[in-house]
Amino acid sequence: MPLHIAFDDLTYLLQRCEVTTVRATREEPEYEKGSVVPSGPWMPITEADGLSLAAPACTPAATLVEIVRPPAPRTGALEHLATPLGDENTQYLGQSLARPNMMTTTQNYQDGKLIGLHVDNWDKLSHGQKPHGRRRLALNLGPGARYLIVGALDAQAVGRAVHPDDFALRHPSTDDYREHVAAGHPVSVYRIRLAPGEGYMAPTEYLLHDGSTEGEDRPSAAAFWPGRWTSKILPSLI
Template sequence: MPLHVAFTDRGGLRGRCDVAAVRTVIGDPAFEDGAVVPSGLWQPLSESAAQALNAPPWTPPSTLVEIVRPPAPNGGKLEDLAQQIGDEQAQYLGQALAKPDMITTTENYQDGRLIGLHLDNWDKLNYGQKTTGRRRLALNLGPGTRYILLGALDAQAVCRAVHPEDYAYRCPSTDDYRAHVAAGHPIRCIRIRLAPGEGYIAPTEYLLHDGSTDNQDQPSAMAFWLGRWQRGTLPSLV
């Protein structure tokens, strides 16, 4: 399934979204060679593009993006917040701090280079299972505003395109997206603005994604959980 967002306020969604193409990074020491990043030529999300993102009622929750307001920690431990977010089995992944003005934010822990837009692989899912993974809940702890970046083409579609002969036996990966983009195939990237206290629930095992503080002058920290949430468990911002 393509990128689907749950919303009831199309204007509210458009007001916090932009869209751009992606490109491959070669020869930039800050990034892994072959990393996929937004082109930077951001355009407002059009009315028709917003409508195309609208999630039908039958969209499986495990493939759905929601823009939400998680409960405030209120001085408690972040790892204990799962009891208030609808899945007591949710796994707290920790926090990540992003410096200001980063195109993408996730680093390769081995050498510090940025990996660009990528797929998570916490659940180690093969092609046929890729729609069943846990979703990631993220809460912007501030102090700055930041973005969630999302690719509009899902992991199964990219895997089929890159491995037409044996895709059913593959585990879709970030490398599939890199090969797809390097071969000249376009992928739209949507960025969604998140102020402090705002967050998202997204299928990061299924959709290309990363954080961004592009053109922001403050750092921001993000807290993350993995879990299974039904649609509408947390209050929607759109």
């Protein structure tokens, strides 16, 4: 299933969203070799682009990207922010601080290198179960703006392309995307701007993604929670 973004007003999506393709890194010291990153330049999306991202009524919530206004965090209670949203098993993963002007933000904790665009693997899902993982709720704590970057090609489609003979036996991974891009196959990625206090719910186990502060002159901290939520559980910003 491709990328689907929930929106009520196409104009608001057009104001926030841009598109580009991706490339594989080579000898870039801050990145793991072969990481998938935006190729740039970022271009405004057209009305046709926006309409192609619209979520059909039958789209499962687990595969839906929503741009939302999370509850305002109370001092000392950030870990409980997602508790009222309906999933008693929601976990608080903590915060991540991104420096200004980072093309992507996620680092390999073992060596500090940036991993580029990736898919999460918190739920350890097989190929058939990949669309049924938890979504991630993210809140931009500021002080600067940041972006959600999300890919249009899902992990199942990439797994089938890279491993046509045994894809059903595999667990789709970031390495599948790296192999796919290294072979010269195009992947479109979209970035959506998030001001402080804004956030997203996204299927990060299923879609290529990362954060970004590219072009921003202030750092941005973000907090994260994986969980299972129905669509429209939080107010939409678009």
